[in-house]
Amino acid sequence: MTHDAARQAHASAPATPARALLPLIVPALVVGVAASLLFLGVSALAEKLQGVLWNGLPESLGVGRYSVVWMLVVLTATGVLVGLVVWKVPGHAGPDPATLGLSAPPVAPAVLPGLLVATALMLAGGPSLGPENPIIATNIALAFWLGRRFAPGLSGGLWAVLAEAATLGALFGTPVAAALVISEAFAGQRLEGKLWDNLFAPLTAAATGATTTALVAHPAFDLHLPPLGPPDGGNVLAALVIASAAALLGMAAVYAFPYVHGAFSRLGHPMLALPLGGLVLGLLGALGGHLTLFKGLDEVGELAGNPEGWSAGQFATMTVVKLAALVVAASCGFRGGRIFPAVFIGAAFGLFAHALVPAVPAALGVAAGVLGMLLAITRQGWLSLFTAAVLVASPTILALLCIATLPAWLLVTGRPQMQLHHDGTAVR
Incomplete structure (x- = not known):
């Protein structure tokens, strides 16, 4: 048909x-x-x-x-x-x-x-x-x-x-x-x-x-970032670059996932894999700071509450550490999901872009970063777009995110997902 x-x-x-x-x-x-x-x-x-x-x-x-x-x-x-x-x-x-x-x-x-x-x-x-x-x-x-x-x-x-x-x-x-x-x-x-x-x-x-x-x-997802004004060419370019870069960073974690999972699986027992995973997560937390612990939703609010409170290098460190912590936690056997940590990673990456290039509005950086990261980690297009948009209550953000979705999706579609078959190979 x-x-x-x-x-x-x-x-x-x-x-x-x-x-x-x-x-x-x-x-x-x-x-x-x-x-x-x-x-x-x-x-x-x-x-x-x-x-x-x-x-x-x-x-x-x-x-x-x-x-x-x-x-x-x-x-x-x-x-x-x-x-x-x-x-x-x-x-x-x-x-x-x-x-x-x-x-x-x-x-x-x-x-x-x-x-x-x-x-x-x-x-x-x-x-x-x-x-x-x-x-x-x-x-x-x-x-x-x-x-x-x-x-x-x-x-x-x-x-x-x-x-x-x-x-x-x-x-x-x-x-x-x-x-x-x-x-x-x-x-x-x-x-x-x-x-x-x-x-x-x-x-x-x-x-x-x-x-x-x-x-x-009484949950609230709006991060109360400064509102985004009328979009211009610079905003379109920033959304495209940040979402695509976040998607590529997320895909690096996706490709590493089967190898990290395989390393923990070779330990052969949960009383070896999980305590070792916890120890590695503790070391990562010591490196990235306490904001890189937990599921990340409350911590995103703390980051967004003071976008100027950290340097570009600190945002970059939190992004990389949290991404590594997500891979380790999901590989060693802890029971949990990947959406909320991915939101933190995308938000930290977007704030890194804002700190690196102050002309990029914080709201745009966060929304585009979350969009690209979620596309890579979850492979759920609508969920990624919705989550990125709801974090930033701005009537102009949705059109920019729809545009930014296109190249980011091309980077992730048809490639391995952050989910494994029972033999340890990645789902596509």
Whole structure:
């Protein structure tokens, strides 16, 4: 079937009757609320533990909370604790995270306690990963197994899509990111009915998850950078160069990923790989400073709050160190996602460009840097564009980012991804 014929066939596909969509509303609402509450619960637990590890304990012991010694101790201890979970807890905290993307097949319920404990320990201890992958995997598994038990008339695939959409909505505080990601996934499938009929239930789940998160936690992604004025030729050139350079830098990490993962895999045991990974992350933290620890979202806000507070060399150091920390954390077995650390890396790179060339507005540098880095690390075009745009509340930024996406995408498409097959080779 030609492209035109396929497009005509899809355009002429009958719309789904409303009576077929209405029964999906309640399941979508339930999944949306539950997915958000699980994400918020794990995040709150991790924040409490982080306060103990990085505030209470060092204060009581009389050591600097971000001293080199304390970073080495906490990161190595985090590797030991997560290693024990992976080694001893039933289910071993799920599959090797290097082999997983945002979407994953449902795992057995017995895997989830270990996965959640490993995730909370990781978030609190400081490795450079975010909560998105394990939280999505947990919500998919719960929705799949509970949904099939209590509502067997709905397909397991629908429950998985609802859970993924709901979690993305909860993570980003808006259903738009989920709608874009799900639409991108649908693009490679033959759909029955109209696109918006297929998006109806996932969008309901995403909106519910986002609203629940907003009501409970009040998240905000806008970095409050100085607004970008009317674009000119210099801004267009800067966006093109920064996004493309960030994409190339991200691809360097992508190409290094299988080799670093292979080195840790040859150690043969989680109680070797994870403590060693924690030690390496502690050394990297000592080199890059405490802002290069953790998932990176709060730390991005600190950078953006004072764009002139660091030199170009310091921004460059944070960029490289955080990128190396992301590769190490994702390779040695810590459970976590790569989106939020990639946002920090892209933002630091964009602020490096601003510090190097002050004529480049900080808002433009951050948005273009985040766009290019996310394209390389996630290979999710819509998600990358959305995340970069939402960080900078400027009506003129979106057009510049759309232009900058084009060369950056050409640099990353068709090349290895930051995800591995089970034999250790990169997914393409």
